[in-house]
Amino acid sequence: MDLKNYGLEILLSTLGIPDLFRPYIQGQDAKLELMAKYLKGDLIEETARDPLIPKVNLLLKEIEKDIEENLPPNLPYVKKWYWPNWKEYALCISHDIDKISESRSHIWKIRERFSKMTVLKALLGISNPYKNFKSFMKLEKRYGVRSSFYFLANEYDFEKISKEIRSLKENQMDLGLHGRFGTHTNQNKLIEDKEKLEQIFGQSIHGTRQHFLKFEFPTTWDVQNKSNLLYDTTVGFNDKIGYKIGFAFPFFPPDHNLNPLQLIELPLIIMDAALWTWLKLTEESALQTIQQIRDTIKQYNGLFTILWHQCTLKMRGGRIYGKVLEKLVDNSVYVSNGAEIARWWRARNAFQIKINPIDNKITILFQNPESIQNLGIIIKAKQKLEIISISSNLEIIQKTPTELKLTFLKGDSGELELKMV
Structure with missing residues (x-):
């Protein structure tokens, strides 16, 4: 694996976003390679001069913003929250x-x-x-x-x-x-x-x-x-x-x-x-x-x-x-x-999100192989969201016209069906 692809794997894992978004991570090669260099210990002399700035965290935020902007109107941005219970x-x-x-x-x-x-x-x-x-x-x-x-x-x-x-x-x-x-x-x-x-x-x-x-x-x-x-x-x-x-x-x-x-x-x-x-x-x-x-x-x-x-x-x-x-x-x-x-x-990383967009409907499937509990899910859209159906192990925490926050409580799997209007 090269620097860019290692950086990409860390990006996907840390942000908690699905593989479906890979094609929309465009023009980020230099930043991904820089992330990889930091994490493999190549730039310690630089971080030692300026130790109080988490530069890889900054790069993640910048790339995440670009990914959201690059997604087509009919594909919402979906990610796992970082820590239990929000x-x-x-x-x-x-x-x-x-x-x-x-x-x-x-x-x-x-x-x-x-x-x-x-x-x-x-x-x-x-x-x-x-x-x-x-x-x-x-x-x-x-x-x-x-x-x-x-x-x-x-x-x-x-x-x-x-x-x-x-x-x-x-x-x-x-x-x-x-x-x-x-x-x-x-x-x-x-x-x-x-x-x-x-x-x-x-x-x-x-x-x-x-x-x-x-x-x-x-x-x-x-x-x-x-x-x-x-x-x-x-x-x-x-x-x-x-x-x-x-x-x-x-x-x-x-x-x-x-x-x-x-x-x-x-x-x-x-x-x-x-x-x-x-x-x-x-x-x-x-x-x-x-x-x-x-x-x-x-x-x-x-x-x-x-x-x-x-x-x-x-x-x-x-x-x-x-x-x-x-x-x-x-x-x-x-x-x-x-x-x-x-x-x-490890359990968060194993948790899978699969998005199936068909016209103006979105089906999101969740697979939980390591039995994680109380994992937050964020869904952001460029259009209004309507919930058609939702599994009983998914709890709605917050809802606005274009954003949805859910908690995956427990279980092996879950499913959410949305309509974008």
Whole structure:
């Protein structure tokens, strides 16, 4: 597959539009090729200079506008909404488990990063400021959040956190793999670590993030895909925040031949360490910056992936995590973990829309092979729309003379018959 066709596949998948529209995607070759270059990691030097603009999202919007204009009068524009229940954007919360303890001498050495009380309790052996699973779960339960926790396979004694792992599982958190150094290019090592964690957890591992965000385009994706992982969420900046590949949506990354993989990439937008270590932000300015990025992603109905390290919750900076949840979690957002978001995106991608226009009548068939629920459907026309018949599993959310919003509630299939007048 060439750059243009890979870009086209990502366009169709992300916008959620049917193959029928392919002939109306005209004059877009340069933009499609540019999208592909961003997503395969060719333009990272450019995005690093201007990291706060999601350039691929911008390109998608521009092309989508042209597609709508190019459609003939008797063919409505039909697309799938991005997130469940018409949520405006998605928020993926995740935590890397780099360490679960440190020596008292180390804590004393970096004591300025903690409050005096936290340091005192640590030195007296009353509490461990590096083990915060319980505190994370308590905070997240308050906001209805189920996040992802990525574990290194050989870094700590799992017996010492067996109760915490059991609680994470009981709270339906996503337990994933934090790939150690070298696994980003070594399939055997990655599978070895994955299988070790699966044995410890007693369940399958679905997602990963490479330690220190180590990544090699496109080799790491290929290694992860061949390791039977559902998703990765490594691709993001270490030393800044923003859109490393210009994109704030899940997508199917390319292999060496530019064919989309089964693996899903959830681009990382903010890592907590970048806020404090590299950008040197105050807690107040960091909170404002996070909200500004949220506003941009919400504008494009995209995916906002955040990494907040498990060991930082009691540190200066890291302690604002509760405020971050307070500012971000509301009725407009679909907030979940990496596994649930990746499953949603895969099921959405599999959902098929087939349009049969005959004269002034339109029959739209929906096929749902992966049993997705509460998927929004938008229908826009250049003429007035009248509903002739509609399946019982399609719920009308909003109707104007030329636009229709429906929710596909559940089921294997559905059908809608329209008349254009």
